Amino acid sequence: MKIYTKTGDKGQTSLIGGTRVAKSHLRIETYGTVDELNSYIGLIMCQEINPHYQKLLKEIQDRLFTIGSSLAADPEKSNMKIPDLHDEDITLLEKEMDEMNEALPALKHFVLPGGNTVVSYCHVARCVCRRAERLSVELAESSFVEDKVTIYLNRLSDYLFVLARKLNLDFGTEENIWIPRI
Amino acid sequence: MKIYTKTGDKGQTSLIGGTRVAKSHLRIETYGTVDELNSYIGLIMCQEINPHYQKLLKEIQDRLFTIGSSLAADPEKSNMKIPDLHDEDITLLEKEMDEMNEALPALKHFVLPGGNTVVSYCHVARCVCRRAERLSVELAESSFVEDKVTIYLNRLSDYLFVLARKLNLDFGTEENIWIPRI
Amino acid sequence: MKIYTKTGDKGQTSLIGGTRVAKSHLRIETYGTVDELNSYIGLIMCQEINPHYQKLLKEIQDRLFTIGSSLAADPEKSNMKIPDLHDEDITLLEKEMDEMNEALPALKHFVLPGGNTVVSYCHVARCVCRRAERLSVELAESSFVEDKVTIYLNRLSDYLFVLARKLNLDFGTEENIWIPRI
Ligand code: B12
Ligand code: B12
Ligand code: B12
Ligand SMILES: C[C@H]1O[C@@H](n2cnc3c(N)ncnc32)[C@H](O)[C@@H]1O
Ligand SMILES: C[C@H]1O[C@@H](n2cnc3c(N)ncnc32)[C@H](O)[C@@H]1O
Ligand SMILES: C[C@H]1O[C@@H](n2cnc3c(N)ncnc32)[C@H](O)[C@@H]1O
Ligand SMILES: [Mg+2]
Ligand SMILES: [Mg+2]
Ligand SMILES: [Mg+2]
Numbered sequence: 001m002k003i004y005t006k007t008g009d010k011g012q013t014s015l016i017g018g019t020r021v022a023k024s025h026l027r028i029e030t031y032g033t034v035d036e037l038n039s040y041i042g043l044i045m046c047q048e049i050n051p052h053y054q055k056l057l058k059e060i061q062d063r064l065f066t067i068g069s070s071l072a073a074d075p076e077k078s079n080m081k082i083p084d085l086h087d088e089d090i091t092l093l094e095k096e097m098d099e100m101n102e103a104l105p106a107l108k109h110f111v112l113p114g115g116n117t118v119v120s121y122c123h124v125a126r127c128v129c130r131r132a133e134r135l136s137v138e139l140a141e142s143s144f145v146e147d148k149v150t151i152y153l154n155r156l157s158d159y160l161f162v163l164a165r166k167l168n169l170d171f172g173t174e175e176n177i178w179i180p181r182i
Numbered sequence: 183m184k185i186y187t188k189t190g191d192k193g194q195t196s197l198i199g200g201t202r203v204a205k206s207h208l209r210i211e212t213y214g215t216v217d218e219l220n221s222y223i224g225l226i227m228c229q230e231i232n233p234h235y236q237k238l239l240k241e242i243q244d245r246l247f248t249i250g251s252s253l254a255a256d257p258e259k260s261n262m263k264i265p266d267l268h269d270e271d272i273t274l275l276e277k278e279m280d281e282m283n284e285a286l287p288a289l290k291h292f293v294l295p296g297g298n299t300v301v302s303y304c305h306v307a308r309c310v311c312r313r314a315e316r317l318s319v320e321l322a323e324s325s326f327v328e329d330k331v332t333i334y335l336n337r338l339s340d341y342l343f344v345l346a347r348k349l350n351l352d353f354g355t356e357e358n359i360w361i362p363r364i
Numbered sequence: 365m366k367i368y369t370k371t372g373d374k375g376q377t378s379l380i381g382g383t384r385v386a387k388s389h390l391r392i393e394t395y396g397t398v399d400e401l402n403s404y405i406g407l408i409m410c411q412e413i414n415p416h417y418q419k420l421l422k423e424i425q426d427r428l429f430t431i432g433s434s435l436a437a438d439p440e441k442s443n444m445k446i447p448d449l450h451d452e453d454i455t456l457l458e459k460e461m462d463e464m465n466e467a468l469p470a471l472k473h474f475v476l477p478g479g480n481t482v483v484s485y486c487h488v489a490r491c492v493c494r495r496a497e498r499l500s501v502e503l504a505e506s507s508f509v510e511d512k513v514t515i516y517l518n519r520l521s522d523y524l525f526v527l528a529r530k531l532n533l534d535f536g537t538e539e540n541i542w543i544p545r546i
Contacts, residue, residue: 001288001289002279002280002283003279003283003289003340003343003344004276004279004336004337004340008336009329009332009333009336011319011322011332022319022320022323023315023316023319024316024317024319024320024323028316029316032309032312032313032316033309033313035309035312036306036309036310036313038294038295038305039295039296039302039305039306039308039309040302040306041295041296042294042295042296042297042301042302042305043296043299043302043303043305043306045296046296046297046298046299046301046302046355047299058294058358061294061295061296061360062294062360062363065292065294065360065362066362066363069362081364082362083362083363083364084363094368097366097367097368098366101366101367106365107365107367110429112402112406112422112425112426112429113402113403113405113406113425114403114405114406114407114409114410114425115406115410116410117407117410117411119406119410120403120404120406120407120410121407123402123403123406123407124400124403124404124407126403127396127399127400127403128400130396130399131396131397131400133387134387134388134392134393134396135388137375137386137387137388138386138388140375141386141388147373150373150375151373154368154372154373155368158367158368161367162367173410176422178425178426178429180429180430180433180446180447181426181430181447181448182445182447183470183471184461184462184465185461185465185471185522185525185526186458186461186518186519186522190518191511191514191515191518193501193504193514204501204502204505205497205498205501206498206499206501206502206505210498211498214491214494214495214498215491215495217491217494218488218491218492218495220476220477220487221477221478221484221487221488221490221491222484222488223477223478224476224477224478224479224483224484224487225478225481225484225485225487225488227478228478228479228480228481228483228484228537229481240476240540243476243477243478243542244476244542244545247474247476247542247544248544248545251544263546264544265544265545265546266545
């Protein structure tokens with residue numbers, strides 16, 4: 001079967017449930033941005049980092065597809081078989097941050113993003129994640145969005161920040177802080 | 183001559199044709215995003231991949247500038263000398279997909295973006311392309327946009343998806359699929 | 365102290381000054397995009413390029429945090445201790461461009477983004493910078509934005525363009541131009 005179906009050439013597309021909406025709809029923008037985030041997670045994952053992180057990042061990719069289907073489901077329809085996001089998916093990120101934090105020096109300043117390539121990818125992913133979070137908050141103002149979706153994205157950007165710091169430590173590359181010029 | 187002209191410092195800029203518009207105008211957002219996409223195509227192109235793909239990606243870059251000038255032309259003015267997008271530009275992408283698809287196992291699931299660095303870049307580019315498509319659809323709701331522009335962007339994101347899969351196959355890196363947790 | 369404070373889980377956050385706003389607010393979108401840009405500057409900085417550029421990019425990162433705090437400050441409140449952006453921050457970019465330009469062949473056409481990996485990163489950063497500029501222009505239509513913020517972002521995207529060209533020259537990689545197909 002061909003990938004290109006041409007069914008979207010007039011600018012409309014289908015939600016899960018079949019409802020047709022314009023591709024410019026905020027709901028599409030939101031799950032499209034989750035897709036963009038997922039691509040960055042893939043980029044981090046295939047760099048040479050500790051397999052423990054790779055395993056977790058693969059779980060995160062799965063969760064982002066779960067979030068994608070939650071966002072793509074027509075909120076006016078029910079009875080659709082889509083996977084659920086669990087509270088444990090969120091606490092897993094928190095547990096991982098707590099563990100990494102033990103090894104890290106306490107922070108009293110912002111960190112200048114960078115240090116090495118994979119750390120920089122983490123910072124880019126963190127920012128794309130926050131972009132997705134902003135969209136999910138905006139969408140929730142006019143339509144239904146599962147609370148857990150927004151919370152997961154919020155925690156994931158914090159996870160990516162801590163991971164960036166931890167990878168700088170692991171690789172022995174420098175962490176620079178921002179000292180405001182006052 | 184200097185690159186920086188300072189003519190845009192007050193937040194306005196000119197379309198092709200001379201009309202001044204705010205930089206926050208949806209039309210500028212749209213061709214600015216096509217520019218962002220073009221930068222990612224450049225990033226993929228300069229990785230070590232089969233010259234056949236590099237050659238096609240260079241053609242795609244040319245087409246994205248053609249699209250850029252179509253989007254940057256003031257729709258209220260005519261008689262401007264800008265290059266045309268052809269039907270053949272779209273069918274070329276389709277032919278390339280069909281050829282790559284012959285070598286690929288059929289898909290019954292979503293693919294977790296990733297595998298190696300260049301494949302991940304393709305997925306990021308795919309998502310930026312879809313962002314540009316969404317904007318062109320939105321712009322078309324209130325102003326003139328050539329149909330071929332939107333269709334080209336739609337097909338290009340599918341091309342980038344198939345290219346990502348093909349590069350995983352070529353490099354022998356793993357393609358992971360999403361099995362919903364139900 | 366934990367990074368994740370859970371205070372933003374309901375979709376609101378605080379500006380400098382304490383005012384609570386929705387995360388979907390255009391002001392948050394704007395400094396969130398400056399953050400994304402800053403992450404790309406970090407990515408360029410940690411590639412193997414002339415230390416002169418690395419030093420300047422680190423200065424730019426500092427300036428982007430200065431811009432971030434200017435944008436994050438509640439415009440309705442004053443007396444907040446945040447760092448200032450100076451006219452010299454802008455002229456520094458201009459001076460650097462003038463210097464690089466001396467070594468570069470004059471341009472009469474658009475450049476196809478690419479050449480090598482770090483040059484491509486510069487082009488992506490350039491486009492994210494322009495995205496941030498568009499948002500700052502839009503924000504200024506409805507709320508207060510320091511003029512220097514918008515001008516700095518404008519000049520920075522030009523700087524990143526000239527840097528991309530200069531890095532192609534330094535590395536001996538090819539600069540391709542766009543010849544419209546007419
Ligand atoms: C939401 C959605 C997305 C979301 C992601 C979904 C998520 N869960 O996060 C995003 C934006 C990421 C997405 C991307 C893409 N999608 Co999509 N997507 C959908 C949509 C609307 C719902 C899918 C869904 O989540 N269902 C909920 C799950 C739990 O249940 P399900 O329906 O049984 O889902 C399974 C199948 O849909 C599926 N699947 C079966 N056959 C195929 C074939 C292909 C090629 C793909 C990619 C998936 C796929 O895998 C799912 C899980 O096992 C469907 C259309 C529809 N209304 O059903 C299109 C659809 C599946 N997508 C499609 C396409 C082409 C793509 C892209 C290749 C587009 C692109 N150029 O980027 C990418 C592929 C991304 C990837 N990494 O694999 C096509 C597939 C056409 C085909 N030949 O079969 C569909 C049918 C839309 C269409 N008519 O064009 N998509
Ligand atoms: C639309 C547009 C863009 C679009 C792209 C256009 C497209 N086709 O996709 C985008 C957003 C990508 C863009 C980017 C940039 N642009 Co522009 N762009 C324009 C605009 C509005 C129209 C150009 C066009 O497409 N014309 C249609 C083509 C078919 O016909 P043409 O006019 O004969 O076009 C040729 C010349 O404009 C040109 N050209 C001639 N001299 C120069 C010099 C420079 C430095 C450049 C980049 C191009 C250029 O090359 C074109 C093709 O051969 C003009 C301003 C205007 N109103 O004309 C600015 C303009 C050409 N851009 C300019 C600049 C500075 C840039 C950027 C460097 C900005 C940045 N910091 O990112 C980049 C460069 C990108 C690159 N890869 O080279 C300046 C050039 C100033 C100068 N010193 O000459 C102009 C004149 C605007 C201005 N007054 O500041 N741009
Ligand atoms: C604006 C802002 C941002 C902007 C950047 C600010 C800029 N200048 O460009 C952006 C969007 C980039 C940002 C990002 C982040 N931020 Co912030 N940010 C703020 C905010 C609203 C104002 C900070 C500021 O600029 N103040 C002006 C400067 C001149 O004065 P200052 O207040 O004395 O600022 C100093 C401290 O705030 C600070 N600092 C002190 N302790 C800590 C601890 C941490 C973990 C961090 C990151 C900073 C930090 O460093 C500043 C300079 O020395 C504060 C909340 C608030 N209302 O104060 C949160 C805040 C500082 N941020 C926070 C967090 C968690 C982050 C992120 C990790 C979020 C994420 N997941 O991406 C990132 C880190 C980015 C990085 N590179 O380090 C938390 C820190 C929580 C904690 N444990 O202490 C705060 C307190 C918000 C909150 N309640 O959750 N942020
Ligand atoms: C660290 C600071 O970042 C801001 N903030 C909170 N959530 C987001 C988001 N999704 N995107 C951008 N900025 C955000 C708030 O101002 C917070 O205090
Ligand atoms: C694969 C699925 O992605 C959605 N879709 C279609 N076009 C876009 C786009 N430009 N951006 C984001 N999502 C899109 C539709 O829901 C389609 O079915
Ligand atoms: C080079 C051309 O890019 C357009 N332009 C000017 N500023 C921006 C921006 N922030 N984003 C996208 N495009 C912009 C104008 O049309 C200018 O002439
Ligand atoms: Mg399609
Ligand atoms: Mg300019
Ligand atoms: Mg938070």
